[in-house]
Every structure is written in C-alpha cells, then in structure tokens.
Amino acid sequence: MASRVYLERIATATFDSDVHEAFVRYAHGMLREERSRALFLRMAERSGITARYSPLFIDGTHGPTDVDAYEFYQSGSFPATAQRMALYKQFAPVLMRRALDRLALSQEERQRVRHVIVTSCTGFYAPGLDFDAVDYLGLDPSVERTMIGFMGCYAAMNALKQARHIVRSEPDDSVLVINLEICTLHLQESQELGEVLSFLVFGDGCAASLVSARPTGFELESFRAIRLENTSNLITWDIGDQGFDMVLSGQVPTAVGQALEAHRKDFVHDGSVALWAVHPGGRSVLDAVEDALALPTGALQASRDVLRQYGNMSSATVMFVLESIMRTARAGQRGCAMAFGPGLTAETMNFVTAPQS
Template identity: 60%
Template structure:
C-alpha cells in the first residue's frame, strides 16, 4: 500500500508582537494585589518571549492597522460578530503569507486534489479552503474538508485524514491549512486561571503538502489516548462576547500521569529520535518530559517554538515539525504529540526518508 509523506511545511505569523504589552495590560486589569503578584510571577516563568497578533499594540498604530486597545476597550470588549469580522480580515492575509513560503511548483499545484483546514478560532463561508484554491489557482473540483473546533490536536487529525486519502488515492496530493487567531478571543475577567490561559496563546498559520512522493517525513501510524475523568479540564465554547476557554491548572498533571501509565502504547516501546510535542505551555512540556522520562534536551524544538511564538493552537505542532525537518537525518524515527479537549492526546509516529 502507498505510504504518505509530509513533503514540506511552511509557517507564518502576523506582524505585531503583543506578549509584553499583554502582560502589562493583564497586570492593570487584575484588581486583587495577590492575584496580580501571582500573575507576574507565573508570566515570568511562562517560557514565552514573543507572541504575535493581527492587532497592533503600537501607540498610535500605523494607518490602516487595527489598534488592539481600541478593539478591546473603545466600546468595551467586542461581541462575537466584531471578533469574526477581524478574523475574516486577518486570516486570508496570514494564509497567503504561509502559502507563499510553501513555494509550490506548477506541477505540485496540479497534483493537489484535496484541501483540509483546521481552525477553532474563526468561522466564515466560503472560507479559508476557497481562499487557498483561488490564491493558488487550484482546480475548482478540488475536494475540501473543514476539521473544526478540535483545538490544539486538530493538526494531527488532519494529517491522519491526509494519510487515509493518499493511501486510497495514491496519485493525489493534499494541502493542509492550520490557521488560528487566538488573540481575537481575549476576555475581560478577574479569574486568574482565565488570564493565565490568555497569557500563552498567539496567532499563527502552517501549511503543508502531503503526498505519496518519498520525501520528508513518512506518516507511519496514529494513536489517540483519552484520559478518563478529564472531560471538563479543557473546554471551548462560542458565547456572546467571543469564544470562551477553560484551561484547568490540572491539565499538566493529568498529562504526566497518563503518559506514565500509557506512554509505551503511544511510542510502541521504540526508541524515538525526534519529538514534536505541542507546546501547550511550559508546564505541559515539563509534564511530558517527566511522564515519558525524557532528557531535558529532547524537547528543545518545542520549547523554542513556545518561546518565540507561544501556543497557536492547531498550528503549533506543525511549527515544531517544520523546525525538526530542517536538521532531521534519514532513518531517524519520530513521534508528534498534541493535547486538547477530552482530555485527549493525539499522537503520530513518523520517520525521516
């Protein structure tokens, strides 16, 4: 049976750095002195230097640029409708930037018969699948699939579907788009856990080409692990003032416990050369290291992505895979892993060809 391969990955982020400004803003927003002190201490230990947004925090913003302070404070915190208008404005530009970096040849474009999109931070139709088809000049008969509202592990599920497609249609190539604008969903709150959730999320987009061509990373197998008794630890709901997230502080501990008990199933008991772990936060990566008994250097790529970009939901693990692809050597084995609602770990075994 034909195998499927990630031939190439390209990534992009919006132009505006917002992490430092958010920390300052959140400190001002929190009224309780004790909460403020705790937030400052935990933000300093977050492992994040930069996050990016389509919203500008430069005062005054350049002409034509959306001012984050006006967006969130001009008339109070914005409605879901206003946030979705910004998604429709920012998302196509970010997508085109990533597609330009993927640099598809005319032959590669002609071979793309499927477009898969993952996103949990914005919705409109015709959507990003049509944006990509029009921008690249793909055939109007290309098959389109939206993998929506699955959170941070959606990219693994998209790769799983791409593998099924290529194995059943060996001549077809698949374009995967993972695009998230997490910073559009900042909420006004005095709940420290909620503020800490907003601390880690940024905007980003990854695009990748998957085909039967023996180049890049071969997609070997997939495994999903649902952790019992954790359904309420990560939730993501559409409300009147945007999308509301709950990210419990229990998540890292439950991840570590599950990996200690079931890690051998996820890895097949094999030695792994390359680890592409979704950097949901510094404590999540610490929990993976402890749960799988990994050395501190193994997750260097994941920590680097967290430091430079934060958590970009579904796009983030693809940023890590792109980083690994730059120096991977033929024959190396790898494991990609993302976490999200359920609480679920989605994993993918791969090797370098």
C-alpha cells in the same frame, strides 16, 4: 499494498507584531486585586514565552488598516462575537497567503493538489479559507475541500490523519493542509486570575503543508488517540456572546503526565524514538511530558523553542515544531508527535525521516 504517505514539507507564518510584553502590561492593568497582579507577573516570567504575534496592535506603530487592541478591548465594553469574527475574516486570509507563499508550490505541485484540508477553532466564515486557498493558488476548482473546526490544539494531528487516508486511497493525489489560528481575538475581560493566565500563552500563527506519496520529508507511519477518562471538563471551548469562551484547567499538565506515564511503553518501549514533536501547550505541559516519558535532557528543545518564540498557537503549533525538526532531522530517524485538546485527548503520530530528505 497501501501506499506510504509523506509530509513533504511545512511552511509557517505569523503576523508582524510581537505583542507579548504589551499584553503582559495590559493584563496586569486589567487585574484589580494586588495579589493577583503580583502572581500574574510572576507566572509571566516563568511562562517560558518571550514573543507572541497578533494582528491586534496592542503596542507599536499603527497603520490605516491596523487594529488598536486598546480600542478593541475597552474595559466594560469588550467586543461581541460578530466583531471578532469580522476581524478573523479580515486577517485570516492575509496570514494564510503568507504561509502559502513560503510553501512555494510549483505549478506541477499545484496541479497534483486534489484535496484541501483546513483546521481552525478561532474563527469561521463561509465561503471560507478553503475557497480562499483554492483561488489564491489557482487550484482546480473541483478540488475536494474539508474544514476541521473546533477541535482545538490537536486538530493538526487529525488533519494529517485524514490526509494520510486520502493519499493511501489515491496515491497520485496530493493534499494541502492548512492550520490557522488567531487566538488573540478571544481575550475575555475577567478578574479571575486563572482565566487571564490562560490567555498569557496564546498567540497567532499559520502552517501550510504538503502531503503526498512522494518519499521526502517525514513518512506518516501511524496515528493513535488516547482519551483520558473523567477529564472532559479540563479543556472546553464554547461560543459565547463576547467571543469564544475557553476553560483551560491548571490540572491539565498533571492529567497529561499521568496518562502518558500509563502508556509510556507504547512510546518509548524500544528506545527508537529520537525526534519528539510535542505540542507546547505551556511550559508545565512540556515538563509533564518530559517527566512522564523519562525523556533525556533536550528531547523537547524544539517544542520549548517554539513556545518561547511564538507561544501556543492552538492547532498550528505542533506543525511549527515539526517544521523546526524537519530542518535538521537525519534520514531514518524515528519520531513521535503529539498534541492535546478537548476530551481530554492526546492525539499522537509516529513518523520516520525519509531517506531522500
């Protein structure tokens, strides 16, 4: 009989600087067409976001190691990809260590960690964050390491899926999962309102999680991927000469809503799901999910709170939502987590709160 697998606990971290309001002013100034400027401000007010965090100090007090985004993102000379990756290499380990400190692994837990899985789609270097985590925690240098890159916002679901496979085959081992994104490194200089609006929602964050066979936290019951036909162009993510180039179509909420409505019976057929951890890709995405699944008022409050407090942090975001839900979930409550990304694909996970949590 296969072992049951549990998401024991989650720790989350962001940078110190809230840059949301500063970015709104910056982006408003970057747009030259008056109608676009007015529409941008209207959409910013309706975004459902009040804070996003970044190591790029667009505003505020600067120290000797800080980066002034007004200098980093200068009109007519936005930085090349190599410059952005240099900052990723500088700041990503700092953010990861903050999350790992909050995860507070005991010495015994560190000895049981035999696998490290890292997800990130906003930066790469080698040896990378997997080695940094092993060294920082003093893990056995022979631990197995897996990097899941460029999968976008649903990468955390795939990381948990892989962690479940590992623990089911090796029940005595634990898996450390790290989801880290620095989305604000990839702002593009553009007069296209849609492109500028896509960066209105993104922030930076990291989640660190422990997955094992010990019955605490959330039991990871099952996973399912739902790929939407004829939608592969709605979310794309390519490496360009000046950072990573994103396409985030305004048709995404409608496509997600239609897909979930078609599969509604798979999620709510018996009404047993009490906990909903939905990736907050944006306010309109959450509205579409809520409508498609006919969820009760407040069902997505944790997702809306994370969106408001942090924005969309790509792969780390759904883990922030799960961490929030874990704090108040009652034993035996069933839940469904889902995140959306390139493909267009919805990655879903069924879970239940363990009796001991």
